[in-house]
Amino acid sequence: MKSAFCRCHPAVNLIFFGGVIVFAMLLNHPLFLGISMLSSLAYAVKLKGKPMLKTFFLFLFPLLIGVTLINALTAHYGVTKLCTLWDGNSLTLESIVYGAVTGALVVITITWFMCWNEVVTEDKFMHLFGKRMPHLALLVLMVLRFVPLYINQLKEVMDARKNAGLESEGKFAKIKNACHAVSGVVTWALEHSIETADSMKSRGYGLKGRTSYSRFTLSPADITMVAAMIILITVIAAGKIFGSINASYNPVIRLSGATPLLIFTAAFYAFYCFLPIFFDIEEEIRWNRLYAKT
Amino acid sequence: MEQIICKNLSFSYPLSDSNTLESINFSIKKGEFVVLCGKSGCGKTTLLRHLKKELTPAGKRSGEVIFNGAEISTLGDRDAASKIGFVMQNPESQIVTDKVWHELAFGLENLGEDTASIRLKTAEMATYFGMQDMFDQKISELSGGKKQMLNLASVMVMNPEIIIFDEPTSQLDPIAAGNFLTAVSKINRELGITVVMTEHRLEEVFSCADRVIVMDSGRITIDCTPDELSEKISGTDEFVKLAMPASIRIHSQLSKGKSPLTVNSGAKWLSSLFEEKKLETTRIEPKEFEIKSNAIEIKNVFFRYEKNSTDIIKNLSLDVPEGSIFAVMGGNAAGKSTLLKILSGALKPVSGKIKIFGENIKKSGASVVAMPQSVEALFTRKTVREELAEMKASAEKTEEVIILTRIAGLLDRHPYDVSGGEMQRVALAKLLLKDPGILLLDEPTKGMDAEFKTVFAEILYKLKSKGKTVVMVSHDIEFCSVCADFCTMIFDGAAACVRDSNSFFAGNKFYTTSANRLSRHIFENCVTDKDVIELCKKNLK
Amino acid sequence: MNVKKIAVISVLLTAALIAAACITSQFLSGKEFYYPMAMLIIVTACVPFFISFEKNRPSARELVVLACMSALAVASRAAFYALPTVKPLCAIVIIAAVSLGPQTGFICGVLSMFASNFIFGHGPWTVFQMLGMGAVGLIMGLIFYGRKIRSSRILLAVIGGIISFAVYGLIVDISSVLMMSTDFSLSQILTIYASGLGYNLSHGITTAAILLVAGQIFIEKLDRIKIKFGMF
Missing domain, CATH: 3.40.50.300 (P-loop containing nucleotide triphosphate hydrolases)
Known part of the structure; x- marks a missing residue:
């Protein structure tokens, strides 16, 4: 396991990721964006290791810059004019800042989704949605079963054709050969699907009241996590509703100042965003203590 | 109830x-x-x-x-x-x-x-x-x-x-x-x-x-019941006989009444048959095969899939005589299929030399074809006829192959609509249209019933008589014993030995045919039913 | 239930939600609500199709063929990973729609996008891609399914290419606009759309090319299975 948070019940994961992503979109105060970005990157690095740093510098950071540039060059609101552009429009401080904020939001959302992809596996997803839609859930499972099968069969067909002396030289001939191979795989897939359907029917598929089995159960730790997240979400939402965290960038940059309420909410927000990391640390400490005793 | x-x-x-x-x-x-x-x-x-x-x-x-x-x-x-x-x-x-x-x-x-x-x-x-x-x-x-x-x-x-x-x-x-x-x-x-x-x-x-x-x-x-069936086996169709265990097959040719059902009881029955009798001939001579030249020469070949993984093929040397049917046996993951892939050119050995008809493997491309384990991988068209046409062979050649593989009745069917054994033959036909000198087969008898196997063996004999070399990787001991001229066992990435099929199976204790296991305490070198029946008849006269 | 009825319900529902969103946005400050709201609207647009699919309790054969087509679509996207503009996925969804019907086409599109993102990574764009591909399947199914023009190679390729360029591109780029734009001025929206134009265009062209070359062969194969199954 890359993270103890992966072991949590899917509902815990769903609430957490739903929370961070929605909050990231709603709380566009720089302090809160900073917290979310820092925590998402930290957790992504924990989950994916060093390659994540590469992703950040080669993809995410340029993306941030790109979004900022598009905004700065195409939007012309704002009162603080910096200079005049070649098309006669003016470059404003507000459009640059708002662009950067939006870019940060894009990066944050993508990073949290990267974490989501590591934590919420197919099984977890199926647990969350399978109960309501058992047939669609089964359909997704079948697709996930078939895909590696077909890719493997394509390899087999290509090999078989090569060994039968059917591979010819030249780019066009190669493409043609690949097309025939794909066509062979399609036939193979469709023909074999008949047997799969028979196997499903013979095991009672189509009876009324199909259920969807999953192996996840709520543990005390999960319940604690849910309770903690609900309290944190309530406090942060209250902070937002009562106006402690406001930020607007158009036409003038107006940010809520560092009031006690803002600092208070920000602390809660930070705790929420770093929750999986805290959870991991707690697990580590407990493990070390157990290990030290024996 | x-x-x-x-x-x-x-x-x-x-x-x-x-x-x-x-x-x-x-x-x-x-x-x-x-x-x-x-x-x-x-x-x-x-x-x-x-x-x-x-x-x-x-x-x-x-x-x-x-x-x-x-x-x-x-x-x-x-x-x-x-x-x-x-x-x-x-x-x-x-x-x-x-x-x-x-x-x-x-x-x-x-x-x-x-x-x-x-x-x-x-x-x-x-x-x-x-x-x-x-x-x-x-x-x-x-x-x-x-x-x-x-x-x-x-x-x-x-x-x-x-x-x-x-x-x-x-x-x-x-x-x-x-x-x-x-x-x-x-x-x-x-x-x-x-x-x-x-x-x-x-x-x-x-x-x-x-x-x-x-x-x-x-x-x-x-x-x-199986017991009753073993009694009336001689009156049944050929395909029933072929499908029976070796002990019944042998027994039904030699005497009447209840047959032994297992190798163990078959061996006891055979002993009782020759009790207090003097045996004249107890040995069958292996079929002669005159080796003219080698179709494939493998010298000290090593292979592994990744740079740092262990060797799958280790220092393997093997000569396959031209015009022979050569069986490669061995357990799972012993490297049999890998060897076939190397011979077909799909994989390249890390070191060692492979010569095909005396030439380096790269040049000989067309003269080696391989039949995959699941032959469905060879089919991409709508009818068997189109499948054959894809190989771009001459009309006479096509006609010849159709007759050889007995698929004339299947030409207008969809390749997926024919039975398993027929599919195997269509695949074989497709490969033969390339007119290969060497045919590589990966588990050719998978999914074939006993009757199809005899038909398939006959096709292989015909190919052999035309001077083709057949190398097959198989688990099917009975089929290899009947059909192969030479057998080898691959274990731990190297070929253990190459012998003619009679001495190969007679030399093994477990990895051998039922007919051999049930007759080895009396006869030498008997591998197939035919061998056992032949010797029994000679001695009983 | 008739697929046209479902489509109408879905469109009405979406329109109602968009209207509601426009009204509420008068009271909410800023654009930060737009993206979550758009996601909500898109999911709602799919719901009538999902409910009707569940209610109909598809037979094993329908389910297997649908899974098979979607898996082929996903596998094709994975196979051409290195060439991002060559996405046979769209062509396969269109073929499924044309020969199995608009509703199947919709589910196939939604499902293959959803499942393939288990390989390529989910993001906020997943829902947009799902709806976009589903809409392509739905529209192509409504135009071609059970009609004579189905066997016209050129029409299939041309219309398929246009729909995949226009409909899929339009819907997916909404995601980029909502994500990146700050003032939703026309110039900004056009800039963002223009940046995706090249990609969308090549996507449409490759889809048309694949349909032209392989469309009818593929449809024939499906027809054979339909006869063998005795389905639809």
Whole structure:
């Protein structure tokens, strides 16, 4: 396991990721964006290791810059004019800042989704949605079963054709050969699907009241996590509703100042965003203590 | 108690004027192990499908199928699904979901069971079948044998009273097939589950079956115990004889009455036959094969898949004489298939030399073709005719190959509509159109019944007589013993030895044919039924 | 239920939600609500199709063929991973729609996008891609399914290419606009759309090319299975 948070019940994961992503979109105060970005990157690095740093510098950071540039060059609101552009429009401080904020939001959302992809596996997803839609859930499972099968069969067909002396030289001939191979795989897939359907029917598929089995159960730790997240979400939402965290960038940059309420909410927000990391640390400490005793 | 009764069952498919099943009558008692055999296309599968409500084919049907006292079509859907299990031929395509635990739960989900009871039942089944270790695994990572075992377990988890098997081991290697049949006979013995099975490999099922039913063109011709069948075997069709275990095959040629069913009792019978008799000839001379030149020369070849992985092929040297049928045997993962891939040029050895007809392997491209293990991979067109046309061979050549492989009647059929054995021959035809000097075959007899195997062997003989070299990788000891000129065993990435097939099998103690195991205490070098019968006749005169 | 009815319900529902969103946005400050709201609207647009699919309790054969087509679509996207503009996925969804019907086409599109993102990574764009591909399947199915023009190679390729360019591109780029734009001025929206134009265009062209070359062969194969199955 890359993270103890992966072991949590899917509902815990769903609430957490739903929370961070929605909050990231709603709380566009720089302090809160900073917290979310820092925590998402930290957790992504924990989950994916060093390659994540590469992703950040080669993809995410340029993306941030790109979004900022598009905004700065195409939007012309704002009162603080910096200079005049070649098309006669003016470059404003507000459009640059708002662009950067939006870019940060894009990066944050993508990073949290990267974490989501590591934590919420197919099984977890199926647990969350399978109960309501058992047939669609089964359909997704079948697709996930078939895909590696077909890719493997394509390899087999290509090999078989090569060994039968059917591979010819030249780019066009190669493409043609690949097309025939794909066509062979399609036939193979469709023909074999008949047997799969028979196997499903013979095991009672189509009876009324199909259920969807999953192996996840709520543990005390999960319940604690849910309770903690609900309290944190309530406090942060209250902070937002009562106006402690406001930020607007158009036409003038107006940010809520560092009031006690803002600092208070920000602390809660930070705790929420770093929750999986805290959870991991707690697990580590407990493990070390157990290990030290024996 | 009679669990299934078939009364006067006749059936014909739509658009067909002849009956596929013709007044079938039989009954099966609870807890029986019944083996159903017959030529391919004799209606076995159609009959089996009539015993499973959901799979009953559409068509004209008369007569009755009674399950537990009631007509099977009146059986409730829920009971029909859970009480009668059905396991099919292809392990891969029966699987529905992507994980082992989910596949086990699939049937129970359909029945609408709640989470707690599914948890209990899947756990119980996984433990019974020893699947705890693979419970979390992705199914795509399992071997064919494991997959078929999973199919059995996911039927068993629904608590059936009877399980129907349609050639369940035909796609498995002998070791996996043996394990599977052991598991089937275990659930039959320990849990009293009725088993109805069609099977090519009668050798292994014969000793655990209670009854054998033989079908021929839609009718039941024999319905008796294995013991009784062994008595009347000489009066039956050729295909029944071919499908019998070696002890029965040999016995039926030499004397009348009850045959021994196993190798052990066969050996005892053979001893009693020659008690206090002086034996004149006790040795069969191996077939002579004159080696002119070598088609393939492999010298000190090493191969591994990745730079830092262990060697799959280690210092392997092997010469394959031109014009011979050369069998490469060995256990799973011994490197047999890898060797074939190296010979076909699909993989390149890390070091060592391979010469094909004296030339370096790269230059000889067209003269080597390989038949894959699942021949379906070779088919991409709509009809067999188009498949052959794809090879761009001359009309005469095509005609010649069609006659050689006996596929003239199949030309306008879709390649997926022909039977397994026919598919194999179509694939072979396709390859022969390249006019290769060397033919590589990977498990060619997989899924073939005994009769198809003899036809296939004849085709190989004809190829040999034309000077072609055939290299086959196979688990099929009986087939190799009949067909091959030379055999070798690959173990741990190297060839153990190369001998002519008689001395090869006679030299092995376990990895050898039944005929050899049952006669080795009296005769030397006897490998096939023919050898044993020949020597017996000589000595009995 | 008739697929046209479902489509109408879905469109009405979406329109109602968009209207509601416009009204509420008067009271909410800023654009930060737009993206979550758009996601909500898109999911709602799919719901009528999902419910009707579940209610109809598809037979094993329908389910397997649908899974098979979607898996082929996903596998094709994975196979051409290195060439991002060559996405046979769209062509396969169109073929499924044309020969199995608009509703199947919709589910196939939604499902293949959803499942393939288990390989390529889910993001906020997943829902947009799902709806976009589903809409392509739905529209192509409504135009071609069960009609004579189905066997016209050129029409299939041309209309398929246009729909995949226009409909899929339009819907997916909404995601980029909502994500990146700050003032939703026309110039900004056009800039963002223009940046995706090249990609969308090549996507449409490759889809048309694949349909032209392989469309009818593929449809024939499906027809054969339909006959063998005795379905639809």
